[in-house]
Amino acid sequence: MTAPVTAGRRYAGAALDRVEGLDKVTGRAAYAADHRPADLVHAVAVPATIARGEVVQVDVDAMLKRPGVVAAIWHGNAPRLATSDEELAVLQSRRVAYRGQYVAVVVAETPEDAREAARTLRIEYVAEEHDVILRADHPRAYRPENVNAGHPSDTGQGDPDAALAAAPVVVDEEYGTPAEHNNPMEPHATIADWHGDGLIVHEPSQNVSGLRATLASLFGMPPGHVHVVSPHVGGGFGSKAKTLPHTILAALTAKQVGRPVKLALTRRQLFVATGYRTPTVQRVRLGAEPDGRLIAITHDAVMQSSTLSEFTEQTAVPSRVMYAAPHRRTTHRVVRLDVPTPSWMRAPGECPGMFALESAMDELAIACGVDPVELRVRNEPAAGPESGLPFSSRNLVACLREGARRFGWAGRDPRPGVRRRGRTLIGTGVAASTFPALRAPSSATVRAEPGGRYTVRIAAADIGTGARTVLTQIAADALGTAPAAVTVELGDSALPPAPVAGGSMGTASWGTAVVRACEELAARLEAAGGTVPDGGLEVTADTGREVRAQERYSRHAFGAQFAEVGVDADTGETRVLRLLGVFAAGRVLNPKTARSQFIGGMTMGLSMALLEESIMDGRFGDFLNCDLAQYHIAAHADVRDVQAYWLEEEDPHLNPMGSKGIGEIGIVGTAAAIANAVHHATGVRIRELPIRLDKLVR
Amino acid sequence: MRESWDSRERIAGRAGRVTGQANTSGDAAAPPPVGADLRISVNGAWHALTVDTRESLLDTLRDRLGLTGAKKGCDHGQCGACTVLIDGRRVLSCLTLTVSLDDESVTTVEGLGLPGAPHPLQRAFVEHDALQCGFCTPGQICSAVGVLAEAAEGRPSLVTHRDRAHPGGSAEPVITGALPLDEEEIRERMSGNLCRCGAYPGILAAIAEAARAGEGAR
Ligand code: FES
Numbered sequence: 054m055t056a057p058v059t060a061g062r063r064y065a066g067a068a069l070d071r072v073e074g075l076d077k078v079t080g081r082a083a084y085a086a087d088h089r090p091a092d093l094v095h096a097v098a099v100p101a102t103i104a105r106g107e108v109v110q111v112d113v114d115a116m117l118k119r120p121g122v123v124a125a126i127w128h129g130n131a132p133r134l135a136t137s138d139e140e141l142a143v144l145q146s147r148r149v150a151y152r153g154q155y156v157a158v159v160v161a162e163t164p165e166d167a168r169e170a171a172r173t174l175r176i177e178y179v180a181e182e183h184d185v186i187l188r189a190d191h192p193r194a195y196r197p198e199n200v201n202a203g204h205p206s207d208t209g210q211g212d213p214d215a216a217l218a219a220a221p222v223v224v225d226e227e228y229g230t231p232a233e234h235n236n237p238m239e240p241h242a243t244i245a246d247w248h249g250d251g252l253i254v255h256e257p258s259q260n261v262s263g264l265r266a267t268l269a270s271l272f273g274m275p276p277g278h279v280h281v282v283s284p285h286v287g288g289g290f291g292s293k294a295k296t297l298p299h300t301i302l303a304a305l306t307a308k309q310v311g312r313p314v315k316l317a318l319t320r321r322q323l324f325v326a327t328g329y330r331t332p333t334v335q336r337v338r339l340g341a342e343p344d345g346r347l348i349a350i351t352h353d354a355v356m357q358s359s360t361l362s363e364f365t366e367q368t369a370v371p372s373r374v375m376y377a378a379p380h381r382r383t384t385h386r387v388v389r390l391d392v393p394t395p396s397w398m399r400a401p402g403e404c405p406g407m408f409a410l411e412s413a414m415d416e417l418a419i420a421c422g423v424d425p426v427e428l429r430v431r432n433e434p435a436a437g438p439e440s441g442l443p444f445s446s447r448n449l450v451a452c453l454r455e456g457a458r459r460f461g462w463a464g465r466d467p468r469p470g471v472r473r474r475g476r477t478l479i480g481t482g483v484a485a486s487t488f489p490a491l492r493a494p495s496s497a498t499v500r501a502e503p504g505g506r507y508t509v510r511i512a513a514a515d516i517g518t519g520a521r522t523v524l525t526q527i528a529a530d531a532l533g534t535a536p537a538a539v540t541v542e543l544g545d546s547a548l549p550p551a552p553v554a555g556g557s558m559g560t561a562s563w564g565t566a567v568v569r570a571c572e573e574l575a576a577r578l579e580a581a582g583g584t585v586p587d588g589g590l591e592v593t594a595d596t597g598r599e600v601r602a603q604e605r606y607s608r609h610a611f612g613a614q615f616a617e618v619g620v621d622a623d624t625g626e627t628r629v630l631r632l633l634g635v636f637a638a639g640r641v642l643n644p645k646t647a648r649s650q651f652i653g654g655m656t657m658g659l660s661m662a663l664l665e666e667s668i669m670d671g672r673f674g675d676f677l678n679c680d681l682a683q684y685h686i687a688a689h690a691d692v693r694d695v696q697a698y699w700l701e702e703e704d705p706h707l708n709p710m711g712s713k714g715i716g717e718i719g720i721v722g723t724a725a726a727i728a729n730a731v732h733h734a735t736g737v738r739i740r741e742l743p744i745r746l747d748k749l750v751r
Numbered sequence: 752m753r754e755s756w757d758s759r760e761r762i763a764g765r766a767g768r769v770t771g772q773a774n775t776s777g778d779a780a781a782p783p784p785v786g787a788d789l790r791i792s793v794n795g796a797w798h799a800l801t802v803d804t805r806e807s808l809l810d811t812l813r814d815r816l817g818l819t820g821a822k823k824g825c826d827h828g829q830c831g832a833c834t835v836l837i838d839g840r841r842v843l844s845c846l847t848l849t850v851s852l853d854d855e856s857v858t859t860v861e862g863l864g865l866p867g868a869p870h871p872l873q874r875a876f877v878e879h880d881a882l883q884c885g886f887c888t889p890g891q892i893c894s895a896v897g898v899l900a901e902a903a904e905g906r907p908s909l910v911t912h913r914d915r916a917h918p919g920g921s922a923e924p925v926i927t928g929a930l931p932l933d934e935e936e937i938r939e940r941m942s943g944n945l946c947r948c949g950a951y952p953g954i955l956a957a958i959a960e961a962a963r964a965g966e967g968a969r
């Protein structure tokens with residue numbers, strides 16, 4: 054049992070406006086690319102135009118004769134870096150591992166000159182045959198030792214093959230999700246500025262502490278010599294969590310030219326070297342009794358990674374958590390291709406994996422003639438189906454029931470393709486959601502001033518989640534003061550080290566450290582008779598021991614998503630008429646920002662269901678539709694009626710706030726709910742996202 | 752063998768030695784930059800500038816005038832993050848060459864209000880949590896100001912006459928005075944401003960509130 058949920062909460066749970074809201078709506082909030090240090094020069098990264106091979110020569114001399122050009126750097130004249138990380142070893146080799154990899158950088162006095170220079174730089178390559186298309190039967194598919202987040206590649210119990218052969222009802226289908234790109238509205242940009250032996254980097258980052266450590270080791274300096282500044286981040290969804298090659302390129306370039314450098318990626322460049330969700334090929338087999346009770350579950354997933362590094366999305370991992378069945382197996386395989394390295398995109402693993410599992414559950418419901426809500430209730434496990442661990446709390450059934458009530462699910466006619474309003478076929482669908490509730494060690498400092506003001510300092514990140522606001526509320530409660538008396542400083546590597554804004558664990562991790570620091574400060578103030586000394590009083594907490602000592606539980610948030618769609622019977626055009634989610638995610642700390650998080654995730658799920666698809670061009674080895682005119686994300690007119698609700702969930706086994714992360718669960722299950730609704734509307738089962746017109750019009 | 756290539760077609764699937772320019776099909780040396788003198792009003796202050804003729808209004812605002820409220824989300828007219836107002840009409844500043852704006856008046860998000868004295872729409876955005884990361888927000892707000900003005904002037908959108916027998920037909924739209932902004936109208940008119948955080952329901956609520964209050968058009 055961890056510490057009890059903080060007593061006397063007054064502000065956690067209140068619908069505070071975002072504390073930086075007015076700065077953002079008036080254009081005053083400064084994002085990385087908004088900085089303009091004196092003497093700034095502009096750099097443009099030059100991408101490889103082959104998918105595999107070597108750079109032979111770059112025509113630097115011709116480039117330097119051009120107006121305004123300050124430098125042109127490639128492997129032949131770049132400074133050396135201390136790294137074995139091939140992803141970050143920019144310009145350290147002649148090798149080209151994927152089309153679009155940075156092979157040079159040009160620097161000029163103005164952005165116009167720099168762009169022109171990058172456009173006309175002559176580069177000679179030796180191209181080799183490339184292999185960029187993922188297939189489930191690819192001969193080089195292999196079993197990685199681990200998948201993302203440290204999960205084992207394969208797990209199993211019982212004899213699923215025999216159980217499936219004997220099962221009265223079997224669903225055995227293949228599902229696919231395409232490559233998808235995070236596309237935060239803020240493109241990645243770096244402003245790198247060396248002075249003396251130190252480096253200042255303005256960079257939108259979900260992980261300033263991690264970025265500082267990586268930069269320090271690459272350039273051979275103590276971490277204290279690197280300062281990462283990132284007060285506002287224009288969205289990330291995972292793409293700003295890892296250190297990326299353009300940041301190294303900017304720092305290296307600034308060092309070489311001896312002036313501050315701005316390197317802003319173009320939208321098209323975001324489709325290459327900032328990460329993306331791997332395409333997946335998945336096979337799900339469900340064996341069940343005639344009443345829908347599961348006997349066997351298997352989930353096999355194949356993903357891609359680059360030749361530079363192995364990143365395997367944990368696609369089948371949610372199938373280890375969701376439903377009870379005595380016989381089960383999950384496997385992951387990965388193929389290393391001449392493609393950019395995939396990475397984290399909102400709910401890696403759960404998001405594509407639950408599309409497959411929850412689509413299969415819908416197919417099973419139909420095969421058994423059982424209501425899809427009821428089917429899930431029937432397969433509710435008493436403990437972690439694979440781990441055997443007790444759930445710290447699990448309210449999937451309550452979410453399904455509450456969602457069904459709010460959505461008006463009762464009395465649903467299960468027959469597909471029988472509801473019509475004019476030319477529009479109408480259908481409804483449901484799917485479950487899940488996401489782990491993780492926590493990582495963090496530190497935080499809180500300082501009291503004699504006038505009654507407090508400052509919380511922590512190298513956390515607010516990427517739009519509302520972290521700054523929620524940490525203010527958490528600190529106010531722990532200090533017994535009002536939020537207006539608390540200032541939270543974050544987004545700066547000079548602050549006490551903190552873990553990544555990722556894995557939906559930010560608030561849990563940072564909040565624990567903030568609470569512990571505030572508790573200690575309050576105790577010391579009390580011991581000092583309640584008065585703050587003239588010089589102020591400061592306390593730092595580190596939660597390493599507390600987090601490591603955490604009891605073993607299966608900790609997950611759950612949810613249920615309901616969708617109503619309309620499909621044009623003639624054109625196949627699909628519209629999501631209603632989307633309703635109910636979530637159980639511990640204590641919700643700010644209903645206003647939490648609702649935005651849930652709805653934002655569900656909206657991205659809607660976008661994934663209907664629109665998002667990065668198409669790999671087999672001949673050239675790059676993503677064809679690499680801009681926002683061709684890679685569509687949900688626009689305002691696509692999003693009609695999206696509602697998020699949550700249950701009050703008390704869970705004493707989480708953290709002092711009693712909260713579970715909410716940044717990712719909203720996207721999990723949405724696409725399956727929509728695809729299930731499309732089947733209900735039309736009778737057509739879409740097993741490959743996105744749900745395009747051509748797949749519906751037969 | 753050295754060879755140059757000038758289209759994707761010619762290199763397709765070919766292994767071997769190739770020379771290419773990074774992103775272009777042409778070999779011709781670019782002409783030297785050309786400067787132009789002009790006068791432009793931004794948020795009520797006049798500026799005499801010499802700009803590169805290739806310079807977008809977005810870059811002029813951000814790099815020359817230090818007004819970084821307008822954001823560069825794509826630089827290609829595909830996202831709306833750079834939306835500003837020229838004489839009250841919304842434009843994409845990334846697709847507008849500054850050289851074309853001699854004597855024009857530009858309003859950016861900074862010109863609409865201050866943190867201590869926000870524009871009614873800015874306040875409504877905060878109240879309805881019509882933002883998360885905030886990066887699309889300046890564009891959303893400038894766009895919304897433009898939308899309110901368009902409706903007040905009676906300018907129809909694609910969905911204004913959606914109930915007619917021949918929507919989008921050949922008949923010229925009839926401008927009949929102020930148009931009501933229902934939800935469908937707001938969604939349609941705001942669809943040029945993408946929000947990856949998915950703040951659309953909050954944005955809709957904020958604009959609907961401003962429209963109801965009859966405020967915000969100016
Ligand atoms: S930056 Fe102008 S539309 Fe995207």
Ligand code: FES
Pocket residue numbers: 238287288517881882883884885886887888945946947948949950
């Ligand atoms: S608030 Fe983040 S993109 Fe709109």
